[in-house]
Amino acid sequence: MTPMLLEARALAVEIAAKTVCTGLALRVARGERWAVLGVNGVGKTTLLRTLAGLRQPHAGEVVLDGHPLAALTGRERARRRGMLLQSEHDEFEATVIEAVLAGRHPHVAPWAWESMVDVAAARRALEQVALAGFDGRRLGSLSGGERRRVSIAALLAQDPALMLLDEPTSHLDLHHQVAILDVLAGSATPEGKALVMSLHDVNLAARYCTHALLLFGGGRTEQGPVREVLAPDTLSRLYAHPVAQIDGPHGPVFAPG
């Protein structure tokens, strides 16, 4: 039996004396698309960073493709999991292609230069986010949404099995939200990738995700398939605001009351 792509075992995450989760058991298989939902400041980013190995859990462990994160080298992790950060801070005026090619780092041998295969992968990733031909543009000259899509292209070029995405739709207009999520969701096949993404828009979660993990604060969580977890009463509790359900063209639509 192939191991789960991502497993959190008895995971406890705390930040600044705040409990994000305790004893969390999470099992993510290839092909699954998970939404992490919760109010501002509940710890969605902190949880994603812990799953990515960017910070240590308070207790428990994260297992990636059958290997505890702690037992993998940085390079081995980078070939298995990638993460889209919530924001980037560009201090140097790098170009778009330089930023996307950086995603190939874990695939390029330590003493080698990027090959034509890597350049082709970077160009293909830029096409996927509708930025073909932007190669030579300076990052500083891009709009917020274009810069966001460059980061997503770098993640696609990195080509990890597990993609952790911190608010992938931020800065994107309606069209690009749908277009980018179509690309990402399309890559999550039973033999392909899995996605775990924090989202602010419940409706995008309902449309694009197979599972949801809800963070209620104080360490309380609920999880399951979206059609079970995403219900008006649960969401009303999650956001401490009444939520109503309406039938839409792609399934249920949730509206604030």
Place this chain on the structure above:
Amino acid sequence: MLGTRHAVLLAALALLAVTSLAIALVTGSVAIPPLKVLDALRAPAGALDADIVRALRLPRALDAFATGGLLALAGVLMQVLVRNPLADPYVLGISGGAAVGALGAILAGAAGVIIPSAAFAGAAASTALVLALGRSGGAWMPTRLLLVGVIVAAGWGAVVTFMLAVAPDQRLRGMVFWLMGDLSLAAGGGAPLAALAVGSAAALVLARKLNLLAQGDDRAAILGVDVAPTRLAVLLIASALTAAAVTTAGTVGFIGLVVPHLVRLASGHDHRVLVPGAALAGGALLVLADTLARTVLAPQQLPVGVVTAVVGVPLFLFLLARRSR
């Protein structure tokens, strides 16, 4: 692989480096034609031309080249370390520590090799101080490093001012020259060149990790870089390079700030090209600046730091204006 554009750039910079050394060898208060200089390099010791070229001009030119290369390379590394393209090799206060060591030695009447040794001890002490104070959460993070560097530099600055205030007149000139950066006491022993070679090799080994660190610690960690040990290595290498440079020539300004920018304009942000490019360009520029410094008011010699500042300040303002556009 190395692109054609980058190969051409590095070849051009290597040619510039050789040319700058040639200019330094044929220029001086005693006119020696280029062909005679070639003869002098091969002639037995004792001939006047041979002594001037081999004992005076060549060691000074090689020290200038090494110092310029060290400063430019240290600038590249410091800019990545504090994630600020406006950082220079002195941003962590290393020059202040070196200055206190060197000026203290001059003040005490020391001469010769004691002055650079004291400068190196001061630089090492300052680095140790920044390492101890700049650590937060298990790593040396950009903002804290910058703050600690600024404060440590201010502290050294006060000590330097005190030393200048109490110094007897006959020692002041030497102290001011050291502070501005001066190659007239350069010994040409080959140690600075060796430091440049070792430092360049170490930086090249880290070059791809530098590319990722420049994008931010989280990006680097996601792409497989072990951030904390890598940052420590960069900090130690940059500090050692800076210490070697100030030990050789005092605190020459602007090379470490301007050269990385100039090379980036031509090379882009790939440190596999930027590291050797900055070392070559920094070396060549300081050789040319020092040649100017010892000839423009000959027989009067200027500290080379005056020349680098006169050229560097407008150049830097131009680059800054370009950047904000």
